[in-house]
Amino acid sequence: MTAVLTRPDRGRVEEDPRPRYRLSSLDTKVSPYLFVAPFFVLFAAVGLFPLLYTAYVSLFDWELGADERTFIGLDNYSTLFTDGQFWNALFNTFSIFLLSSVPQVIVAVLLAALLAANLRGRTAWRMGVLLPYVASLVALAIIFGSLFGPQYGLVNDVLTTIGLPRIDWQANTFGSHVAIASMVNWRWTGYNALIVLAAMLAIPREVTEAAVVDGAGPVRRFFSITLPMLKPTIVFVIVTSTIGGLQIFTEPKLFEPAGGSGGGAEHQYQTVVLYLYQSAFQHFDLGYASAIAWTLFMIIIAVAGLNFWLTRRAVR
Amino acid sequence: MRRPSFVVYGVLAAFILGSAFPLYYSYLVASRGNELLTGDFTLVPGGNFLSNAARVFDTIPFWKALGNSVLVSGTVTLSVVLLSALAGFAFAKLRFRGSGVLFLFVVATLAVPTQLGIIPLYMAMAEFGWAGELEAVIVPNLVTAFGVFWMRQYLVDAIPDELVEAARMDGCSLWRTFWHVALPAARPAAAMLGVFTFMQSWNDFLWPLIVLNADNPTIQVALEKLQSGYYVDYSLVLAGTTLATIPVLLVFLVLGRQIVAGVMQGAVKG
Numbered sequence: 001m002t003a004v005l006t007r008p009d010r011g012r013v014e015e016d017p018r019p020r021y022r023l024s025s026l027d028t029k030v031s032p033y034l035f036v037a038p039f040f041v042l043f044a045a046v047g048l049f050p051l052l053y054t055a056y057v058s059l060f061d062w063e064l065g066a067d068e069r070t071f072i073g074l075d076n077y078s079t080l081f082t083d084g085q086f087w088n089a090l091f092n093t094f095s096i097f098l099l100s101s102v103p104q105v106i107v108a109v110l111l112a113a114l115l116a117a118n119l120r121g122r123t124a125w126r127m128g129v130l131l132p133y134v135a136s137l138v139a140l141a142i143i144f145g146s147l148f149g150p151q152y153g154l155v156n157d158v159l160t161t162i163g164l165p166r167i168d169w170q171a172n173t174f175g176s177h178v179a180i181a182s183m184v185n186w187r188w189t190g191y192n193a194l195i196v197l198a199a200m201l202a203i204p205r206e207v208t209e210a211a212v213v214d215g216a217g218p219v220r221r222f223f224s225i226t227l228p229m230l231k232p233t234i235v236f237v238i239v240t241s242t243i244g245g246l247q248i249f250t251e252p253k254l255f256e257p258a259g260g261s262g263g264g265a266e267h268q269y270q271t272v273v274l275y276l277y278q279s280a281f282q283h284f285d286l287g288y289a290s291a292i293a294w295t296l297f298m299i300i301i302a303v304a305g306l307n308f309w310l311t312r313r314a315v316r
Numbered sequence: 317m318r319r320p321s322f323v324v325y326g327v328l329a330a331f332i333l334g335s336a337f338p339l340y341y342s343y344l345v346a347s348r349g350n351e352l353l354t355g356d357f358t359l360v361p362g363g364n365f366l367s368n369a370a371r372v373f374d375t376i377p378f379w380k381a382l383g384n385s386v387l388v389s390g391t392v393t394l395s396v397v398l399l400s401a402l403a404g405f406a407f408a409k410l411r412f413r414g415s416g417v418l419f420l421f422v423v424a425t426l427a428v429p430t431q432l433g434i435i436p437l438y439m440a441m442a443e444f445g446w447a448g449e450l451e452a453v454i455v456p457n458l459v460t461a462f463g464v465f466w467m468r469q470y471l472v473d474a475i476p477d478e479l480v481e482a483a484r485m486d487g488c489s490l491w492r493t494f495w496h497v498a499l500p501a502a503r504p505a506a507a508m509l510g511v512f513t514f515m516q517s518w519n520d521f522l523w524p525l526i527v528l529n530a531d532n533p534t535i536q537v538a539l540e541k542l543q544s545g546y547y548v549d550y551s552l553v554l555a556g557t558t559l560a561t562i563p564v565l566l567v568f569l570v571l572g573r574q575i576v577a578g579v580m581q582g583a584v585k586g
Contacts, residue, residue, distance in 0.1 A: 050433030139557035259544025
């Protein structure tokens with residue numbers, strides 16, 4: 001922040017009260033607010049207000065398209081907390097999240113270590129790694145749905161070729177979670193590798209050189225120097241992927257062919273946002289769906305807070 | 317620094333080939349037909365791609381969807397970049413009462429999942445009569461907290477205070493100072509924000525799926541309609557995904573270097 005504009009201008013207004021300078025003083029006072037106003041007005045109208053209004057809707061028995069709505073207090077929440085399908089969706093969301101974030105972070109760090117080498121044509125390699133990130137999500141989810149097809153999917157063909165049994169990736173709970181997590185991993189590993197790479201390249205050369213002088217080999221240097229210095233970046237990657245991961249929708253939605261949103265016949269891969277979508281736009285129960293949304297919001301805030309607390313401890 | 321051994325190149329090449337495979341697979345099925353899935357697998361493409369693509373054009377309004385996506389993402393990008401630069405400039409270089417608190421608010425909302433407000437948003441769109449119209453997917457995305465944060469962080473260092481001061485001494489209004497001094501200086505950061513906003517908007521699925529219909533979709537919603545029939549004809553569906561991927565790949569070939577730089581800079585700044 002700087003302390004530039006106001007002082008010289010005000011000085012001039014006193015000496016020389018010609019209209020242009022009076023206008024200029026008004027400009028200095030008012031314009032900054034006009035510059036930030038579009039953001040705040042729009043954000044409040046289309047971001048914050050709907051989110052807060054969701055809490056209000058969640059207190060009603062509110063059908064989509066119906067004229068009447070009844071205030072029922074916290075009934076939607078008490079139903080929700082005894083709703084097996086909700087707990088199932090919550091379990092699926094966390095299961096898919098863990099299956100996608102843990103391998104992803106490990107592979108991203110290893111990949112970044114390879115990319116940090118003095119490669120020929122290094123921009124081309126970096127672009128190659130980022131390719132899945134730019135491909136469109138819906139297309140990918142459809143392609144993976146075909147690859148993991150139960151009857152004619154390529155993944156099962158490969159499994160039988162190497163003598164393993166076929167897996168029904170759609171019907172099997174764990175199998176469907178693996179398939180969906182593999183979409184997430186496929187899309188985000190390269191992206192996160194570049195973020196880790198940027199942090200790796202920012203490690204001061206003197207630190208590494210000092211370790212070389214002390215006789216540390218490359219493996220030792222990686223575990224004793226590089227990895228500890230990457231900790232804040234890795235935590236950043238985990239926090240951002242948590243917030244995104246808990247809201248996963250597109251991949252499980254498109255994993256079910258024929259446009260369903262139950263997340264499989266037994267809801268074996270229905271996530272929380274998919275359940276929210278089903279409640280609101282297929283069961284038309286807006287009040288209940290709002291209770292799901294608001295509960296998920298609280299969970300995200302709690303998890304993000306926990307992450308933040310852990311980060312502070314990790315950095316210290 | 318020593319060049320790495322061929323093993324490093326080999327592992328990276330294998331990773332990238334693996335990354336590209338699903339996209340190639342989509343083209344394979346689209347060019348050979350469903351017998352690729354039921355019969356023996358091969359990596360050699362066939363000659364049916366154009367006929368499958370023609371079936372895509374018959375089944376969904378592909379060109380309209382593509383045009384809608386370009387229009388929506390273009391408008392959203394232009395708005396996010398301009399309004400973020402404007403607010404970012406004010407936060408970075410202007411002094412006004414409450415600016416600290418207001419900026420803290422921007423930072424605090426960075427992680428707020430506004431996507432969870434879709435139910436009231438849907439009610440509002442129905443009220444305005446925007447359901448099914450492109451306004452419904454444009455208006456809710458005209459600003460992002462991330463954009464303001466990103467532009468502010470960039471402009472703090474990118475514009476010397478003396479430059480703003482000099483423009484003011486010459487009688488420039490703040491608006492003209494923004495337009496002639498701040499915006500040109502913001503160009504590199506604005507370009508990156510633009511690319512990322514465009515990609516995010518292009519890939520947006522949940523909200524467009526709710527509020528748009530099959531007659532006036534974005535490309536993502538159109539692809540979903542292609543797949544949501546009771547029987548999924550993969551040579552048709554994957555022809556659609558291939559067609560939708562081609563423009564994205566072209567953009568990536570042209571802007572890939574900038575996108576890589578953007579991801580890596582975002583990491584250091586964020």
